[in-house]
Amino acid sequence: MVHSFLIKYGEIGIKGKNRNLFEDALARSVRQTLARVGEGYTVRKERGRIYVSCPEGYDAEAAVDALQHIFGIVGICPVEIRERTDPQQLREDILAYMDAEHPGFSGTFKVHAKRIEKTFPMSSMETDAYLGEAILEHFPEAKVDVHHPELMLDVEIRGEVYIYSKVIPGPGGMPVGTNGKAMLLLSGGIDSPVAGWMIGKRGVVLDAVYFHAPPYTSERAKQKVVDLARIVSRYTGPIWLRVVNFTDIQLYIYDQCPHDELTIIMRRYMMRIAEHFARENEDLGLVTGESIGQVASQTMQSLMATNDVCTLPVYRPLIGFDKNDIIDLSKKIGTFETSILPFEDCCTIFVAKHPVTKPNVGIIRRSEKKLEEKIDALVNEAIETAELIKISAD
Numbered sequence: 563m564v565h566s567f568l569i570k571y572g573e574i575g576i577k578g579k580n581r582n583l584f585e586d587a588l589a590r591s592v593r594q595t596l597a598r599v600g601e602g603y604t605v606r607k608e609r610g611r612i613y614v615s616c617p618e619g620y621d622a623e624a625a626v627d628a629l630q631h632i633f634g635i636v637g638i639c640p641v642e643i644r645e646r647t648d649p650q651q652l653r654e655d656i657l658a659y660m661d662a663e664h665p666g667f668s669g670t671f672k673v674h675a676k677r678i679e680k681t682f683p684m685s686s687m688e689t690d691a692y693l694g695e696a697i698l699e700h701f702p703e704a705k706v707d708v709h710h711p712e713l714m715l716d717v718e719i720r721g722e723v724y725i726y727s728k729v730i731p732g733p734g735g736m737p738v739g740t741n742g743k744a745m746l747l748l749s750g751g752i753d754s755p756v757a758g759w760m761i762g763k764r765g766v767v768l769d770a771v772y773f774h775a776p777p778y779t780s781e782r783a784k785q786k787v788v789d790l791a792r793i794v795s796r797y798t799g800p801i802w803l804r805v806v807n808f809t810d811i812q813l814y815i816y817d818q819c820p821h822d823e824l825t826i827i828m829r830r831y832m833m834r835i836a837e838h839f840a841r842e843n844e845d846l847g848l849v850t851g852e853s854i855g856q857v858a859s860q861t862m863q864s865l866m867a868t869n870d871v872c873t874l875p876v877y878r879p880l881i882g883f884d885k886n887d888i889i890d891l892s893k894k895i896g897t898f899e900t901s902i903l904p905f906e907d908c909c910t911i912f913v914a915k916h917p918v919t920k921p922n923v924g925i926i927r928r929s930e931k932k933l934e935e936k937i938d939a940l941v942n943e944a945i946e947t948a949e950l951i952k953i954s955a956d
């Protein structure tokens with residue numbers, strides 16, 4: 563007996579001539595991810611399906627966990643493969659499978675047989691009936707329900723027989739690498755890792771940038787961002803993270819500009835620098851964790867003032883989410899516990915007591931004129947001294 567997984571995927575099935583591209587990207591993701599779990603996994607594409615064959619003595623839990631992190635996978639079906647013989651042998655194999663996987667089964671079920679190899683002497687429908695009867699005999703309390711069965715038993719008759727009855731959910735979305743690259747503004751908070759995950763889920767490769775302000779923000783705050791990027795990279799693949807020293811820029815803004823505008827002006831400089839790196843990396847957009855109205859710097863007026871300096875599209879996948887929904891998602895993807903560690907991020911040090919909630923773009927631009935003397939040099943220095951770290955899940 564060989565153990566395998568059948569990988570079910572959704573949207574990529576409907577992409578017409580791109581289908582091959584998508585399937586190849588998914589198979590590649592599966593291969594790379596399982597290589598980290600252990601040796602001996604083989605992945606093959608066959609008639610619009612992807613199959614994984616597992617090595618002897620493999621760690622099923624680790625394999626499933628790894629597969630559940632791969633965008634593009636909708637369902638993971640553990641499959642048992644038996645040598646194909648005659649109907650009598652098949653009947654025994656099915657009952658042995660049921661005893662092992664669903665001992666004492668007493669619910670409703672349906673057999674869904676598919677005869678792909680036509681030399682088998684029964685049609686698909688005859689096989690359904692034949693195996694259904696065998697199950698009813700073997701499990702006296704089981705019942706057939708062809709419309710809403712609790713258990714769907716799939717039996718594919720090919721060169722061998724594939725048996726499966728469980729679908730473990732995958733994350734859905736599109737395989738990484740099928741939709742270009744974007745630059746994520748990643749802070750240590752709850753929102754931005756979730757925003758990155760959502761964009762990654764659409765097949766986009768992520769770069770990231772983090773602004774820190776030593777000594778106002780600690781090494782531990784930076785480490786937290788690295789840890790968050792690592793969790794996200796389990797789904798998205800390696801992330802190149804730039805760590806920008808933002809202290810001098812912040813201090814200069816603090817010295818020159820009205821304090822109630824600090825956050826907005828700071829955010830505008832973050833966007834400018836992020837955009838610089840995005841262009842350098844040929845990223846097709848920026849990604850932030852902003853959500854309308856969540857804080858003073860995320861009112862419609864503030865978002866407009868922040869967006870004013872950007873020329874690349876800014877993707878804000880959480881824009882309409884309530885905080886609770888974002889928290890639920892961050893728990894689901896595994897970033898929440900790290901996000902809530904209590905290390906300050908650079909914005910909290912310089913926040914004004916009463917920040918403007920309805921900034922006027924014209925006024926903000928005028929305030930920024932007060933920075934003319936030194937700001938270009940400071941921005942250039944921040945860009946030149948940025949640290950580049952490759953983050954990956956291994």
Ligand code: ATP
Nearest residue numbers: 747748749751752753754771772773850851852859
């Ligand atoms: P988060 O939970 O993602 O930190 P937030 O609710 O704290 O978000 P803000 O501090 O207003 O909101 O930041 C809005 C967005 O700006 C963040 O989601 C993130 O994309 C980006 N951002 C904020 N601070 C930083 C930083 N220090 N480095 C990189 N990006 C940042």
Ligand code: MG
Nearest residue numbers: 749750751907
């Ligand atoms: Mg934050």
